[in-house]
Amino acid sequence: MGAPGLPPLRIAVLPSPGLGALLCVLHLGAGALGVILPAPAWTKVLLLAAVAWSLVRCLERHALVRAPGAIVSVNVTSEGGVLARTRNGASLECEVLPSSFVSHRLTILNLRPRGTRQERHVVLCCDNVNETDLRRLRVRLRWAAPGSMNREG
Numbered sequence: 001m002g003a004p005g006l007p008p009l010r011i012a013v014l015p016s017p018g019l020g021a022l023l024c025v026l027h028l029g030a031g032a033l034g035v036i037l038p039a040p041a042w043t044k045v046l047l048l049a050a051v052a053w054s055l056v057r058c059l060e061r062h063a064l065v066r067a068p069g070a071i072v073s074v075n076v077t078s079e080g081g082v083l084a085r086t087r088n089g090a091s092l093e094c095e096v097l098p099s100s101f102v103s104h105r106l107t108i109l110n111l112r113p114r115g116t117r118q119e120r121h122v123v124l125c126c127d128n129v130n131e132t133d134l135r136r137l138r139v140r141l142r143w144a145a146p147g148s149m150n151r152e153g
Contacts (some may be wrong), residue, residue: 009076009136013065016128020063027055062123071122074109076140084111084120092120102141107134 034047060067068088075083084092094111097119101108109122124134 006080006140008078009133009140011074011076011120011124011129011133011137012130013070013072013074013124015064015066016062016123016125017071019123019125020059023063024056025057025060027051062121065128071111071120074122074137076137082111083130084113084122094120096141098142102138104138107138107141 031048031051034044037044037047039047057067061070061108065072065087068086069090070087070091071084072087073085075085077083082094082096084094086092086117092111094113097110097112100110105126107124109124111120111122112118113120122136126134
C-alpha cells in the first residue's frame with residue numbers, strides 16, 4: 001500500500017461512542033423490521049436473537065474494541081506493508097483488499113492476513129483514531145500505487 005519510502009504510520013484504534021450508537025440504531029431498525037415481518041412467531045424470535053447476537057459481536061469487535069480478536073492498531077511500513085495487532089497480542093501481516101472503503105468521515109479497512117482466506121475488518125472514524133493519522137492513511141489508500149493494493153483504478 002502506498003509508494004515505498006513514505007514514513008511508517010501507526011494508527012491506534014480506540015473505542016468509538018459514535019460507532020457504537022450507529023450500530024445500535026441500525027440493529028434496532030433491523031430488529032423492528034423483523035418484528036413487523038409477516039412470519040410465524042418462532043421465526044421472529046430466531047431473527048431477533050440473531051440481530052441481538054450480531055449487535056453484541058459488532059459492538060465488542062468494532063465499537064468497544066474489547067473482543068480478543070479485535071484489531072487495536074494498524075501499522076503501515078515504509079515499504080507499504082500492513083501489520084495489524086489484535087487485543088490478544090497477535091500480529092497479523094495483512095494485505096489491504098480492494099473492497100476497502102475510504103471517505104472523509106469513515107474508512108473501512110478490509111484486510112486479509114497473509115496465508116489465510118479469512119478477512120478482517122477495521123472501522124476507522126473521527127472519534128476512534130487520531131485525526132492526522134486517519135488523514136495520512138486516507139491519502140495513502142487513495143493514492144496507492146496501482147499494484148500495491150491490488151486495486152482497480
